[in-house]
Amino acid sequence: MAIYRANPKHGVAWLTGGSSGIGRRLALELAGQGWTVAVSTRPEDSIEQVVEAAASLPGKILAYYCDVADEAGMATTVETIEREAGPIMLAVFNAGVYIPVHGEALDMANMRKTYDVNVFGILNGLVPVVSRMRTRNRGHVVLMGSVTGYFGWPTLAAYGATKAAINNMAEALRYDFEKMNIRIQIVNPGFVDTPLAAKNTHFMPFLMPVDKAGARMMKAIGFGGYETTFPWRLTWLLKFMRMWPNATRFAFMNYASRWRGYPLMPGRTRE
Structure with a gap:
């Protein structure tokens, strides 16, 4: 039996983190x-420019303000969207944060913030929206992962770990979601030219324009399978590297990133 795939005739698309980057x-x-798109973001991030940009399009964008880390606020947002706009048939959990982590300056606050946004920020929306999809016996969920979740990268001890958690969570949930006629997809992009990627000062191979990344995501929602990853020249290399022995992969990443040549953070010294 074919698993449900979202259709704009059936209801609303909900997108978190839609004020900039891939989300926008x-x-x-x-x-x-032709979708009615309920875009939610933090109160300090304006959606009005996105709403205006969609004025001439067949569908429309509606603005909702909520921090994904606010569990009660996310449940209220789901309720408000469905009351005002219609049933959420497609939920895209795109909101994310990247804070570099250096082993010589571990910071619990930054680690916790990354998990609160990237992992619990998904769960805070996923739980209430899937409850409603289950009642309707159909729905479509898309989670934003990253190829950095395939294995460890320098400075990505928090960000990459959350993306690995999202991939594992999606794979585990797929067993039950498909029995409920809820399609779940994971999107694992490489480096995309967004404000989030701009925080990374290191080499980003095969950097993709955000418009092209958005088009690839749209194609995945309409026709793709469980996992979508792009650009293929990078992502399939990384998938191959996952099969390497740990020591070989670690040595290669050290060489490719030139990480041994980077100094420790100011005020820190190597033992």
């Missing part, structure tokens, strides 16, 4: 396909 591009792509 995807919101416009969805509106271009």
Whole structure:
């Protein structure tokens, strides 16, 4: 039996983190396909420019403000969207944060914030929206992962770990979701030219324009399978590297990133 795939005729698309980057591009792509898109973001991040950009498109974008780390607020947002706009048939959990982690200066606050946004920020929306999809006996969920979740990278002890957790969680939930006629997809992009990627000062191979990344995500939602990953020249290399012995992969990443040549943070010295 074919698992349900979201259709704009059936209800609303909900997108978190849609004020900039891939989220903004995807919101416009969805509106271009006729969707009513409920875009939610933090109160300090304006959605008005995205709403205006969609004015001439077949669909429309509606603005909702909520921090994904707020469990009660996310449940209220789901309730408000469904009351005001219609049933959420497609939920795209895109909101994320990247804070570099250096082993010589571990910081619990930054680690906790990364998990609160990237992992619990998904769960805070996933739990209430899937409850409603289960009642309707159909739904479509998309989680934003990253190729950095495939194995460890320098400075990504928090970000990469959350993306690995998201991939594992999606794979585990897929067994039960498909029995409920809820499609779950994971998108693992490489480096995309967004404000989030701009925080990374190191080499980012095969950097993809955000418009192209948004189009790839839209294609995945409409036709893709369980996992979508891009650009293929990078991501399939990384998938191959996962099969390498740990020592070989660690040595290669040290060489490719030139990480041994980077100094420790100011005020820190090597033993």
